[in-house]
Structure formats: C-alpha cells, structure tokens
Amino acid sequence: MKMIIVAGTPGSGKTAVLIHALKSLKTKNLKSSVVKIDCLYTDDDQKFAKIGVPVKIGLSMDMCPDHYAIYNVEDMLSWAQENDSDYLIVETAGLCHRCAPYTKNSLGVCVIDATSGPNTPLKVGPFLSTADIAVITKGDMISQAEREIFREKILEVNPKAKIIEANGLSGQGCVELAEEMINTKEVSEEEKLRHSAPLAVCTLCVGETKVNKKHHRGILRRIDGFESYEGE
Amino acid sequence: MIENITILGGYDKKGNKEAVEEVVIHREEIFGVVGPTGSGKSSLIGDIEQLAQEDTFSKRKILVNGKEPSYDDRTNPRKKMVAQLSQNMNFLADMGVGEFLTLHAKCRGVKDTCVDKVIELANSLTGEPIKKEHELTILSGGQSRALMVADVAIISDSPIVLIDEIENAGIRKHDALQVLSGHGKIVMVVTHDPVLALMTDKRIVMKNGGMDKVVTTSLHEKTISQKLNKIDELMLNLREKVRRGELVNDISVDDI
Structure with a gap:
C-alpha cells in the first residue's frame, strides 16, 4: 500500500488538484481510496464520490486535525486495503502551521496558494519544509515575477522539494503529481512521523x-x- | 540558447488529427494564436508552458531546438523556459516597486542595477509614470501590465514568453511586443485584437480544440498594422488627456 498525505491551508485547492490526479490514476487502472480529514464540516466527499473513488470522512471536531489523522493511520490503511486499493490518499486540513502530518515512507504533498503572498512559504513551517512535493496553485492569478519569487522562497525553506505548478481548474500539472504518486514507495508496518507534533x-x-x-x-x-x- | 521551438500536432476536441501537423517558431519571431472562445487557444498555450510530451489532453509534443527537452528541463523550476503574461494577472505582493524588483532580481541571480532599467522601460510603455517608491498593489491596470512586460524582458531570462490577451491594458501594445521580441525571445500572443494580431509574423488559427491553419501576415496587413498602431497611440494620448481633466478639442487623423 502506498500512502499519500496531502496538507495545505483551507481553500488552497487540495481537493481540486487531487481530483484531477486521481482521474489520471484511474485511466491507468490504479485504484485509490480517499480519507478527507476536516475539523467541523466538509462536503468534499461528494466531489470524490462523483469520480467513483471510495471516500471516508473524518471530522476531528475540537481535536487538532493532524493529531486526529495520525491516531487513525492504521485504521485508514486497513480500510483502503479492504477496498482493494493501491493507494490511500489522506487529505488533511492542517491549520496551525506547526504540524506536519507526513510519515517517513508516505509521499508528503503540500498544496500552497500562490496568491497568499511571497512570505507565506516562510510562515507555514514543517508542513512545507518536510514535504516531498510542493504543489503551487493559483499561479495564473499573479505576475510572472511573483511566481518566480514564490518558487524561490519555497526552495529556500525546502531545497529538496519537487515543485509542481498546478491549476485546479484546468488540471494542468496534475498528471505530473499522479506520476509522483506512482513512483513513491510502500509504507511500512511501523510508520514514524517526520516531524514531532507541536x-x-x-x-x-x-x-x-x-x-x-x-x-x-x-x-x-x-x-x-x-x-x-x-x-x- | 533556444533558437526555436516546434509544436507537433496532436488531436482536437473530437479526437480528429489536427490539420496542422507541425509549427516551428524561431527566436525573435512573434506568433499569434487566434480563434473563437472555446477553440483551444489557452490549452495550446498550456501545452507550450508545460513543454507537453504527448501527456496532455491534446497529445501534442513540444520540441526545443528540434529535440525533446529532458525531464529536468521540463520540471526543474529554476530552469523554466516559459514566462507568462495575462490580463488576469495581478501584483498581490505588499511591497514597493523598487523593493519588489530588487527581490526578483536577487531570486534570478541578476544584479539589482537592472531595477532602474526595468522602471524606465515600463514607463516607455505606459502614459502614467511609475516610481520606485510606489506601492505595487496601487498601480493601475496599465502600469501593472507595463511593469510586468519590462520585468519579463529584463529580469526573467525565460526565452519563451506567452501572452494571453492584453488588449484592454492601456499600454503601448505594439511597443510591448517589440520590446519582448527585441530581447531575443520567442513571443506567442493569444489575441482578438487586430492591433496585436496584425503585427505578428504568423498566426495559428484554432478550431474545435485543434490547430486549423497557420496564416502568414501579408505585406498589406503589415501596412494596416502600422495604421492601427497610430490609432492606438491616438487613443492612448486621448486617454491621458481625459485622465488629467483636460478638454479634448480636436483629434488629428490625417496621417492615418
């Protein structure tokens, strides 16, 4: 089983980008299951259901959503196994900028909105600095110069990150994300966090x-x- | 150094092979992309932006200098070959113009002495002067567009520039295109605006998501283009007059 953990601020386009990437996996006959972790409310399950992917919702309520996601990793993995899936995708609403929900062998994907200002990469902490992939969304709304500055700031925080510029509306860049999912390794029995919780x-x-x-x-x-x- | 790019045709929205099988665009050439809404102009631009290798919806393939670009060339963000400019782009950074350009120059490893050159070039494209100490976010549409063009020409060293509809921008469009192609770039411009369309060397006509044909701008069209440019200049000057609160008494159309 391969596990992809997707984090990012609310409204950054995590779901839109994922839907395009999962469609691309589907055309290659690869099966995925999605768990969407949110705090109080979400209707994103309907969007995933629409493309025919099994989806489960976890609402953390008054608990930190990242802590909640971490406690439930085993259960989520076995649920994906029951579905006969090749991939478990966990989409989490990482809110506090101190957490990073990625485990050692998962593919850590950070979705970050380019319109949020050139200093955002410096502010968001471990969920960007420990990610494998930084997906930049909404780049088509800002100037070329700002796009280049944004890219550079991400590399400043996480020099090893692979950067994908994606468009959640047109799906541009999402095939590349799907390729990275395919090339990632399997998770182990005893997964460890990359970064300790705050x-x-x-x-x-x-x-x-x-x-x-x-x-x-x-x-x-x-x-x-x-x-x-x-x-x- | 990029001398040319080649677009190898794929399929249109209906799954038919594109009528145009191959287009080669050389350095310092200006290419137009025209066609009705939904005809696939933006996805053609998108394919070039990503240097598509039969991996997008259209299955087009883009070659650089006649060769397939390497995976690193396609995905390494520091090697991006394509810069984009569009009507929908805004400056959102909360900074002064000078400070912002210095930061951009630093990011691209360019000396910050170019900052004054960028501002000077931008001011040659717009009627309202831009100053170093202006806040980026208060610039008008025309000032923003002019600054974006000058910045792409001087600081971003991407050899390919894709422009998506800048018709209502309030800048000297003709000069803007000339500035970009003059800096040794391959320029592609999506447009419905005859001022821009007729100053290109060739234009790709899009239909049903496919490249339908390539039209070479005729000599006659080039002459018309020069007249249109004069009309454009006239409109821009009138615009400035109105902005300054002056009365418009007369316009001279004799030399058009």
Missing part, C-alpha cells in the same frame, strides 16, 4: 476558557520569551 501541554488544551494568566498550568510561554512550568 508542544501543547496546558490547561487550555483541556478546556479552560478563562484568559488571565493566574488560571493556567502546564508549559506556558510568555511573549517576552520567558518559559515556565506551572503545576505539580
């Missing part, structure tokens, strides 16, 4: 709503850089 051990994590500092315990970091541990 630090978050405090009272807010378990539901505290009061804002003042005196109410908080755990690992707390102040804006002046001072870090402390409050509690037993």
Whole structure:
C-alpha cells in the first residue's frame, strides 16, 4: 500500500488538484481510496464520490486535525486495503502551521496558494519544509515575477522539494503529481512521523476558557520569551 | 540558447488529427494564436508552458531546438523556459516597486542595477509614470501590465514568453511586443485584437480544440498594422488627456 498525505491551508485547492490526479490514476487502472480529514464540516466527499473513488470522512471536531489523522493511520490503511486499493490518499486540513502530518515512507504533498503572498512559504513551517512535493496553485492569478519569487522562497525553506505548478481548474500539472504518486514507495508496518507534533501541554488544551494568566498550568510561554512550568 | 521551438500536432476536441501537423517558431519571431472562445487557444498555450510530451489532453509534443527537452528541463523550476503574461494577472505582493524588483532580481541571480532599467522601460510603455517608491498593489491596470512586460524582458531570462490577451491594458501594445521580441525571445500572443494580431509574423488559427491553419501576415496587413498602431497611440494620448481633466478639442487623423 502506498500512502499519500496531502496538507495545505483551507481553500488552497487540495481537493481540486487531487481530483484531477486521481482521474489520471484511474485511466491507468490504479485504484485509490480517499480519507478527507476536516475539523467541523466538509462536503468534499461528494466531489470524490462523483469520480467513483471510495471516500471516508473524518471530522476531528475540537481535536487538532493532524493529531486526529495520525491516531487513525492504521485504521485508514486497513480500510483502503479492504477496498482493494493501491493507494490511500489522506487529505488533511492542517491549520496551525506547526504540524506536519507526513510519515517517513508516505509521499508528503503540500498544496500552497500562490496568491497568499511571497512570505507565506516562510510562515507555514514543517508542513512545507518536510514535504516531498510542493504543489503551487493559483499561479495564473499573479505576475510572472511573483511566481518566480514564490518558487524561490519555497526552495529556500525546502531545497529538496519537487515543485509542481498546478491549476485546479484546468488540471494542468496534475498528471505530473499522479506520476509522483506512482513512483513513491510502500509504507511500512511501523510508520514514524517526520516531524514531532507541536508542544501543547496546558490547561487550555483541556478546556479552560478563562484568559488571565493566574488560571493556567502546564508549559506556558510568555511573549517576552520567558518559559515556565506551572503545576505539580 | 533556444533558437526555436516546434509544436507537433496532436488531436482536437473530437479526437480528429489536427490539420496542422507541425509549427516551428524561431527566436525573435512573434506568433499569434487566434480563434473563437472555446477553440483551444489557452490549452495550446498550456501545452507550450508545460513543454507537453504527448501527456496532455491534446497529445501534442513540444520540441526545443528540434529535440525533446529532458525531464529536468521540463520540471526543474529554476530552469523554466516559459514566462507568462495575462490580463488576469495581478501584483498581490505588499511591497514597493523598487523593493519588489530588487527581490526578483536577487531570486534570478541578476544584479539589482537592472531595477532602474526595468522602471524606465515600463514607463516607455505606459502614459502614467511609475516610481520606485510606489506601492505595487496601487498601480493601475496599465502600469501593472507595463511593469510586468519590462520585468519579463529584463529580469526573467525565460526565452519563451506567452501572452494571453492584453488588449484592454492601456499600454503601448505594439511597443510591448517589440520590446519582448527585441530581447531575443520567442513571443506567442493569444489575441482578438487586430492591433496585436496584425503585427505578428504568423498566426495559428484554432478550431474545435485543434490547430486549423497557420496564416502568414501579408505585406498589406503589415501596412494596416502600422495604421492601427497610430490609432492606438491616438487613443492612448486621448486617454491621458481625459485622465488629467483636460478638454479634448480636436483629434488629428490625417496621417492615418
């Protein structure tokens, strides 16, 4: 089984790009199953169902969607196996820019929107820096100069990334993405994350709503850089 | 150095073989792409942009200097051979013009002394002067287009430039094309605008998603093109007059 993990900010075009790439796999008689992880709501399952690909939805609700995806990797893989699929595609709504959901042997695909500004690649952290492939979308809406700057900034953050410029509307570049999926390796029994999940051990994590500092315990970091541990 | 590119025909939307089997475009040549909406102009441009190898819907193949480009040439983002310009492109970066061009020059490994040259060239294409300290995002449509053309000509060293409809841009279109082809580039322009279409050397006529024929611009058309250019210049000057709040008393059409 090959696993492709696709991350990217909301609205960057993950689903549109994937639909074109999966259509291309289909023409080669390769079977894929899709799991779409989101937080509160998604109707993207209908879009995948339309092209005849088995699809499952996972809503993480008040949990971090990346954590949720990681806990469920085994179940997702066995579900894809039951479907007789060659590929499991996990599309996740990585939101906080500190996570990277990719495992060592999966194909990590980061979808990034070129209209989000030339400094975005520097802001998004490990989900770009540890990706195998950076798919740039919406490049047709900005100037040639900005496209070139955007590309360069991505390579600054992740020099090994393969860059694919894709168009979610016309499908341009998506065949290239499908080729990369075909060439990726199989996942192992014991997958490991490429990047550790972010630090978050405090009272807010378990539901505290009061804002003042005196109410908080755990690992707390102040804006002046001072870090402390409050509690037993 | 790219001397020419070859487009080998594939299939149209109905699956028929394209009427035009081969088109060769040389350096400093300007080619037009014409045809009604939905005739496949943008997908032809898309095929060239990706240097398609029978791997797109049309199954066209693009050769560079008569040879298949290597996988690296096609996919290495630093080796991109094609620059694109279109009506739908905007500057979205929140920066000053000078700062932005310096950053772009740095990204392409070009000396930043070219920044002033880019601005000077851009100003020769538009009526409203662009200054270094202007914010990119407040530039008008005409200023943006002029700056994009000048930037592609001087900083982006991509040898192939694809232009998708810049007719309503408010710039000296004629000069813009001349500037690009003058910098040793292969220029392809998708257009319905006779000012642009008649100044090309040849134009590919699209029909049902396929290349239907290639028309060579006649000498007669070239003469008409020069007249159209004068009309264009006249319109541009009038536009500036109106913008400045002046009254238009008369127009001179004697030499057209």
